[in-house]
Amino acid sequence: MPDNSDNSKGGPSESGLYNRIAVLRAERGVSRQELADALGVNYQTIGFLERGDYSPSLKLAFGLSEYFGLPVEAIFSTRPLEALSAQVYGRALPPHEEKR
Amino acid sequence: MKAELVLMGKRLDMAPRAARRWLVATIYMVLAAVLVELYLLDHWRTSGYYLIFATFLVNRFLLGGYQFGGLVKPFNERAPVRRVTPVPFVLLFGLRVWEPEPRDSELRNDEREQAQRDHAHFQAYQALIVALAPMWLLAAWAAGSSRLLAWLMARLPMTPMQLIYGLVLATIAMAITLPQSILLWTEPDMEEAEGE
Numbered sequence: 001m002p003d004n005s006d007n008s009k010g011g012p013s014e015s016g017l018y019n020r021i022a023v024l025r026a027e028r029g030v031s032r033q034e035l036a037d038a039l040g041v042n043y044q045t046i047g048f049l050e051r052g053d054y055s056p057s058l059k060l061a062f063g064l065s066e067y068f069g070l071p072v073e074a075i076f077s078t079r080p081l082e083a084l085s086a087q088v089y090g091r092a093l094p095p096h097e098e099k100r
Numbered sequence: 101m102k103a104e105l106v107l108m109g110k111r112l113d114m115a116p117r118a119a120r121r122w123l124v125a126t127i128y129m130v131l132a133a134v135l136v137e138l139y140l141l142d143h144w145r146t147s148g149y150y151l152i153f154a155t156f157l158v159n160r161f162l163l164g165g166y167q168f169g170g171l172v173k174p175f176n177e178r179a180p181v182r183r184v185t186p187v188p189f190v191l192l193f194g195l196r197v198w199e200p201e202p203r204d205s206e207l208r209n210d211e212r213e214q215a216q217r218d219h220a221h222f223q224a225y226q227a228l229i230v231a232l233a234p235m236w237l238l239a240a241w242a243a244g245s246s247r248l249l250a251w252l253m254a255r256l257p258m259t260p261m262q263l264i265y266g267l268v269l270a271t272i273a274m275a276i277t278l279p280q281s282i283l284l285w286t287e288p289d290m291e292e293a294e295g296e
Contacts, residue, residue, distance in 0.1 A: 032291065041210035044101075047291045054212050 018077045022050040023084060024068050039063045101213075101283065102171050103290045105162065114171055115290040124281045127158055131273055135266065143262055148269050155273045163280035172280045175217055177208050216283060224278035231271045238264050 025035055025046075036043040039060065048054035049064075056064070056076075065072045103115040105123075114120050134154065138147035164170025167178055209217055241249035242260040253260055 042213060044287075044290055045210050045212045048212055057211050060211060 016078065017052060017055055018079065018081050019049065019052065020075050020081055020084065021046070021064065024070070024075065025050075027084075028068075035067070038067055101173065101287055101290070102164075105171060107161070114284075117285075117287065117289050120171070120284040120287065123162065124284050127162060127277070127281070131155065131158070132270075135270060135273075139258070139262075139266060143258070144265055144269060148265065151269055152272055152276075155276045158277060159280065163277055163284065165280040165283075170280070172283050173207060173209055173213065175209075175279070216287075217279070220279045220282040220286075223282050224275070227278060228271065228275055231267075231274060235264060235267045235271065238267065 021035075025032070032043040032046040036046050039046075040063075041060065045054065049056060049060075061072050061076060064075055068075065103113070105112040105114050112119070114123070131151075131154075134151060138144055138151055141147050144151070159166055160169055162170055164172035165175050167174045167176070238249065238260065240246075242264065249260060253263075256263060258266070
């Protein structure tokens with residue numbers, strides 16, 4: 001079954017948190033360095049966050065929320081996140097995609 | 101942590117973890133070799149001081165962690181000391197170590213790096229406790245004229261005090277370099293800053 005979630009990179013390998021940072025960053029065409037500069041962290045830390053290898057502080061999580069203009073729960077979750085497209089349009093995967 | 105080291109005028113890519121591990125392993129092998137060489141030279145009477153001085157230079161140019169340079173950011177969050185005048189040692193000048201002016205994000209540890217720094221110090225502390233154990237045993241045996249120490253000393257070309265001093269030197273060198281080495285050893289391959 002194809003991965004219908006936004007967690008292909010933001011899995012909770014160590015942090016226990018799923019996130020959409022990579023998807024949001026790609027969607028807005030922002031580089032790791034630009035995001036890191038805006039948040040006052042090292043660009044390596046953005047990579048760690050995206051892979052779910054690091055669990056951010058509340059301050060950093062709210063910083064990300066402010067940067068993307070989204071609520072924190074739209075970026076982080078303790079459960080696998082649904083794909084944004086599916087969430088926005090309320091559509092599940094087409095049957096042929098689900099069968100794969 | 102910086103992804104690049106400039107040594108002898110050449111840029112070395114330190115982004116891959118393998119490169120950093122190679123550097124750390126080489127540093128400790130060289131320090132061990134120097135420790136043995138210096139014992140043969142003067143039984144560490146004077147050269148012991150030079151060994152510790154050399155260890156600080158290793159931090160200054162390679163490992164970092166203090167305010168002067170190297171791969172690891174300053175642990176104390178302060179900007180490195182910048183010399184206006186050239187390095188006063190001809191030998192060091194010959195190394196042609198070039199350090200670009202660091203960005204602010206290269207000086208200050210963010211929250212993840214602070215957590216890593218603290219964890220590395222915790223690991224180094226544990227390793228140092230292990231290193232102190234043989235020193236304590238040898239010192240205790242030396243104080244009590246132990247037969248075990250006499251047996252050991254019959255097989256080593258040094259006095260008990262020299263053996264203890266050698267262990268002290270090695271432990272101090274470890275204490276000065278271990279947290280930085282742990283950070284360099286454990287940090288995964290570094291990604292591109294502009295990566296999409």
